[in-house]
Amino acid sequence: MWLFLFACGTRSWSEDDLRTLKALSPVPAPPPSPGNSVADRPEAAALGRTIFFDPKFSADGNVSCSTCHMPDRGFADGQKVASVPRGIGTRNVPTVEGAAWNTWFFWDGRADSAWAQATGPLLNPIEHAATPEGVRQRVVEQYAEPFTALFGAISEDPLRVTSQVGKVLEAYERSLSPGSSRFDRYVAALPEETEILTAQEREGLRLFIGDAGCINCHNGPLFTDRSFHNIGLPYTGDGGRVFGASQALANPMNCLGPYSESQDCPELRYLDPAFADWPAAFKTPGLRNVSRTAPYMHDGSMATLQDVLLFYNQLPGEVRVGHRELTLVPLRFQAADLAAIEAFLRSLESEAASH
Amino acid sequence: MIWWLLACGGSGPENRLRSEEHQQPVEIQTAAGHYRLTWQSWPSPIPMGELFVVETTLLDKEGKALENGTVRVDARMPAHGHGMATRPLPALPTCSAPQQDPALLAAIEAGTLPEGCSYPGGKYKMEGMKFHMPGEWTIRFDVTGPAGVDHAELRYAL
Numbered sequence: 001m002w003l004f005l006f007a008c009g010t011r012s013w014s015e016d017d018l019r020t021l022k023a024l025s026p027v028p029a030p031p032p033s034p035g036n037s038v039a040d041r042p043e044a045a046a047l048g049r050t051i052f053f054d055p056k057f058s059a060d061g062n063v064s065c066s067t068c069h070m071p072d073r074g075f076a077d078g079q080k081v082a083s084v085p086r087g088i089g090t091r092n093v094p095t096v097e098g099a100a101w102n103t104w105f106f107w108d109g110r111a112d113s114a115w116a117q118a119t120g121p122l123l124n125p126i127e128h129a130a131t132p133e134g135v136r137q138r139v140v141e142q143y144a145e146p147f148t149a150l151f152g153a154i155s156e157d158p159l160r161v162t163s164q165v166g167k168v169l170e171a172y173e174r175s176l177s178p179g180s181s182r183f184d185r186y187v188a189a190l191p192e193e194t195e196i197l198t199a200q201e202r203e204g205l206r207l208f209i210g211d212a213g214c215i216n217c218h219n220g221p222l223f224t225d226r227s228f229h230n231i232g233l234p235y236t237g238d239g240g241r242v243f244g245a246s247q248a249l250a251n252p253m254n255c256l257g258p259y260s261e262s263q264d265c266p267e268l269r270y271l272d273p274a275f276a277d278w279p280a281a282f283k284t285p286g287l288r289n290v291s292r293t294a295p296y297m298h299d300g301s302m303a304t305l306q307d308v309l310l311f312y313n314q315l316p317g318e319v320r321v322g323h324r325e326l327t328l329v330p331l332r333f334q335a336a337d338l339a340a341i342e343a344f345l346r347s348l349e350s351e352a353a354s355h
Numbered sequence: 356m357i358w359w360l361l362a363c364g365g366s367g368p369e370n371r372l373r374s375e376e377h378q379q380p381v382e383i384q385t386a387a388g389h390y391r392l393t394w395q396s397w398p399s400p401i402p403m404g405e406l407f408v409v410e411t412t413l414l415d416k417e418g419k420a421l422e423n424g425t426v427r428v429d430a431r432m433p434a435h436g437h438g439m440a441t442r443p444l445p446a447l448p449t450c451s452a453p454q455q456d457p458a459l460l461a462a463i464e465a466g467t468l469p470e471g472c473s474y475p476g477g478k479y480k481m482e483g484m485k486f487h488m489p490g491e492w493t494i495r496f497d498v499t500g501p502a503g504v505d506h507a508e509l510r511y512a513l
Contacts, residue, residue, distance in 0.1 A: 019375065216488055225404045227440060227487040266406050270483030272442040326435045327488070 018191055020209050025187040027221050027288070030100045030174045034262035035255050036115050036167045038150050039174060047146045048172030051165060056138050057122060059129035060085065065121070065169065069096045074292030075176065080300030087126035090238060092300035095293050098286050100174040103226045103267055107282045107298040108244025112268055113260075114173050115166035116253035122162060132158030135165055159252070163259035178222070178288035179350030186347075197347055204344030207337055212312070214341070216327045223287035223348070230281040232324035233297060234317055240298070242278040242322075245271060279322030291346045305345055309338040371510040374400040380412075383509055389502035390415060392426070396484075403513055406441070407484050411496060413477045420477030424500035425468050428481035430492050430511075440487050446480035448472040466497075489513050 013021065038044035051057065055064040063084050069075045075096040082089035091107050099105070105117035121127040122135060130138075136158040139147050147154055151164050183205075186196040197205065208214045217225050228241040248254060248271065255265035282298040296302040302311060313331045315324070331337075372381065377400035380393045391414040396407050409428045413421045427445060431438040445463055451471035452459055462469045486492055496507045 216490070219489065220404060225487055227404065266483065270406065270441040270443060270485070272440060275437075275440045277437050277440070326437075327490070 012193065013190065017206075017209065020215065021187050021190060021205075023220065024223065025184045025221055026180065027098070027101075027177055027184075030177070031103075033100075033113055033115070033170060033174070034264055035113055035260035036170055037261045038167055039115075039171050041150070041171060043146065044150055044168045044171035045175050046172075047143065047150070048168035048170070049175075051143070052169060052172055054138075054142075056142070057128055057130055057135060057165070059131075059134065063128045065096075065118075068093045068121075068127075074289050076293045078294065080295055082127070084127060086129055089126065090236075091298050092295060094285065095289070096173050097176045098178045098222050098288055100170060100176070101222050101226075101286075102224075102283070104228075104244070104248065104283060106244065108240045108247070109228060109283055110244040110247035111251060112248050112254050112265070113170065115163065115170040116251060118166035118169040118173075119162050119253050122165065132162045136161040139165065160259055163253055166253070178286070178348075179352040181288065181348050181350050183344075183347045198343070200340050200343045201347045202344075203337075204340035204342065205347075207333075207341050208344055212331055212333070212337075212341060213327060217284045217325075218287050223290075224284040226284065228278065228281035228283050229325045230277065230279065230319070230322045231328060232315060232317060232319040233280075233299065233301065235280055235320045236299060238298070239279060239321070241281040241283075245273040245275070245278055249273060277322065277325075280319075281322065287345060288348050289350055291349055305342050306338070309341055313338060370508065371512065373512045377401065377511075381509070383496075383507045385496070385498060385505035385507045387505045388416065389505040390421070390498050390500060390507075391418065392496055392498070392507055394428075394496070401484075401486055401511065401513060403489055404487055405485065406482075407486075408446075409481045409484055409494075411479045411481070413474075413479060413498060413500060415500070415502070421500050422473040422475060422477050423468060424474070424477075424479075424498060425466050426479035426481070427466050427497045428484065428494065429497070430484065430486065430494045432488065432490055432492055434491060435488065439485055441483050441485045443481050443483040446482055448474050466499075468499075486511075486513050 033039040052065045055062050057064065067084055068077045068082050070077055076093045079093065081091055082093045094107065100114045105111040105114060106120065111117035111120060122130050123132065139161055140154060144154065155161050182196055186194060189196065217229055219225050249268065251257065253259055255268050256263060291305065294304060296308050302308045313333055315328060315330045370383065379399050380395040382391060382393045384391050393412040394409055396409050398407060401407055411426045411428065413424050413426055415421055428443065429438065447463060448468060449472065450459065450469065459469050490513060492511045492513060494509045494511050498505050
């Protein structure tokens with residue numbers, strides 16, 4: 001009987017474990033965005049939602065945010081790297097769901113707010129390829145009334161208007177909270193033990209917060225420490241955070257820039273662009289709804305969750321740039337343990353319908 | 356015994372603190388015995404992945420507050436081989452000269468106390484600290500004061 005219970009993962013949680021689990025749930029409201037005065041206004045979110053799906057904010061009139069951030073693909077695109085009619089990128093499309101909870105944006109963190117991030121693809125020549133003047137023109141032609149209601153007279157400065165488009169997009173993204181999952185219902189019931197998670201999923205959770213060490217980086221209610229790590233993937237020329245940190249400091253759309261409505265910028269103020277662990281480090285992605293956003297890693301190199309777990313199980317390859325996060329050691333788990341962790345990750349799927 | 360443990364930072368070895376047992380403030384002595392430090396964090400306990408401030412009260416051996424020293428706080432994860440991913444800065448002292456004087460700001464950032472400046476009540480703040488990973492951190496206080504240079508270290512389990 002005891003062997004059966006042990007094998008099925010029905011051991012009770014310790015006080016330390018309970019504390020850890022309670023810190024993983026539920027998803028809170030997004031953190032403040034002081035540089036964006038319309039971040040929490042419903043009318044800004046409504047306008048941002050419309051613009052998110054509008055392909056006319058692009059040079060060729062055929063690329064919207066939703067071209068790559070598809071709601072029915074977990075707000076990613078299911079591809080290895082981003083691709084639009086104009087070109088192919090080098091990085092996997094991150095989900096927008098839960099993105100507004102980050103501290104830094106893009107895989108390399110080169111934007112310090114969701115609104116600053118949103119202006120990036122708009123003006124990137126291989127993404128929307130819009131110009132600030134083109135963005136302003138579209139706002140004047142199509143969105144003058146709601147824009148004026150939010151921001152007053154439409155500015156003559158096209159970059160300011162572009163920043164404001166970013167701000168309504170941020171307002172929309174702040175409404176894209178990962179919904180409650182079976183994991184959340186399970187944690188809410190603790191310390192009472194329930195069958196909301198299966199025995200396999202509970203075993204996977206135990207490994208996740210314990211021997212597998214996933215929680216070293218995938219922590220907090222969004223399952224990301226919002227920091228950057230080099231996990232030793234094959235180097236493809238992408239320096240990651242080491243460039244992103246400097247770019248964040250220089251970004252004219254950052255918290256200290258002229259388009260921010262607050263100069264209270266502690267994250268930027270204390271950012272260390274020379275931190276020794278930045279080379280080839282990329283942002284820890286959140287894991288809520290991770291089963292819906294394959295493929296994985298900043299370069300989309302892992303097609304399935306099983307591939308991800310096999311990578312951590314073996315940690316193959318020499319690290320050519322920077323050094324691998326020292327907390328990572330090959331797991332050397334049996335297949336059943338890896339399957340349990342995967343089952344737990346799937347339990348992070350939100351139960352409600354998509355946005 | 357319990358009060359001693361509380362005053363010295365909770366259970367376990369005197370220089371080790373677990374975040375869930377972190378009670379404010381924590382008193383420690385510098386390595387050469389020149390100074391006593393009473394420190395606390397805002398917020399408390401130290402959060403993971405969030406910026407926090409360390410406020411240190413610097414005292415001499417007799418418990419008198421020292422207003423004309425410097426206290427710099429840093430932290431590392433020895434097992435991981437890295438420090439913090441932020442660049443903490445000392446809060447400005449109270450000065451008779453304008454505080455936006457670039458030379459004065461540079462001196463403070465470099466860890467020296469310019470003429471005409473002091474830290475009332477012996478209170479020194481280090482801003483922009485961030486522990487970005489769980490595990491064992493070593494917090495180090497580097498102090499200069501009337502008795503010279505000294506330091507203190509404390510292990511903090513997040």
